[in-house]
Amino acid sequence: MDMLDILLSASFWAAAIRIASPLIFATLGELICERAGVLNLGIEGIMVAGAFAGWMAVYSGTGLWTGVMVAMIVGMAFGLIHSVLTVPFGLSQHVVGLGVTLLATSSTYYAYRLALPEVTSPPKITAFQPFEIPVLSDIPLIGPALFAQTPMTYLAFVLVAVVSLVLYRTPLGLALRAAGENPAAVAAQGLSVTGIRMGAVIVGSGFMAMGGAFLTMSAFDSFFFEMVNGRGWICIALVVFGAWKPGKALLGAVLFAAFDALQIRVQQTPLGADIPYQIFLMTPYVLSILALIVMSRRAEVPGALMVPFNKGER
Secondary structure (H helix, E strand, O other): OOHHHHHOOHHHHHHHHHHHHHHHHHHHHHHHHHHOOOOOOOHHHHHHHHHHHHHHHHHOOOOHHHHHHHHHHHHHHHHHHHHHHHOOOOOOHHHHHHHHHHHHHHHHHHHHHHHOOOOOOOOOOOOOOOEEOOOHHHOOOHHHHHOEEOHHHHHHHHHHHHHHHHHHHOHHHHHHHHHHHOHHHHHHOOOOHHHHHHHHHHHHHHHHHHHHHHHHHHHOOOOOHHHOOOHHHHHHHHHHHOOOOHHHHHHHHHHHHHHHHHHHHHOOOHHHHHOOHHHHHHHHHHHHHHHHHHHHOOOOOOOOOOOOOOOOOO
């Protein structure tokens, strides 16, 4: 199979969409935070906590969608911690974010060992199964790639549309964007910059946790600590790549996922036998960095990103 055959195969694009789905959830969450002026570096740990919480809820007997809600609530709880420390108290967003990542990952490890002390291999659950949308799934190439996915993948794409609509077509979205651009103007309108920013971080963290839950409840059927594997940091880069716009961030997530899916398939070709596999593993990240460099030169960073706001101060 040559490169063109790979790129024109429905299975390749189906895999790319599947790999992109957790990135879409988490990227949207980070985008909401940053649009409000808060950099959330707790994303990696929040994804780990969400992956475990959702999986553990389902393993304990709840339904799959209940597990998604549990993951979201856990993510929002860590978002609350992050927002309290960074918004009203004005602590360093870098330090707090890294602290939240360490807190979330370590508490997840503790909870896992507490709940399953004797388990050597992670138990399995019945995860979301692919659902083919009638008629649409029969479209050549596009159908199997877009319309034969699990329900959580469909939810990820719906959330992109919802977040875009809220950000650019509602007063709430205008207030949120203004909080990240000119918080003094928001305060002058009688709105609470603190409330808007905290709400954005809490909701955004819930989306991040849903990205983690996708891994254990849709992509796989069990939990292990290495499964997030740096996806959170990739999502931070995807926000910049997408110029803080949901649609462009979606394209960035699919692009990175396509690179990742491509390197897996290229390893199975004759070319893969002659090149060390580590080269293929790093290729998606190298290409993503190059694309990020090109796109970020034209990106407009929110004017008040990482700038604390205290009412009455200039």
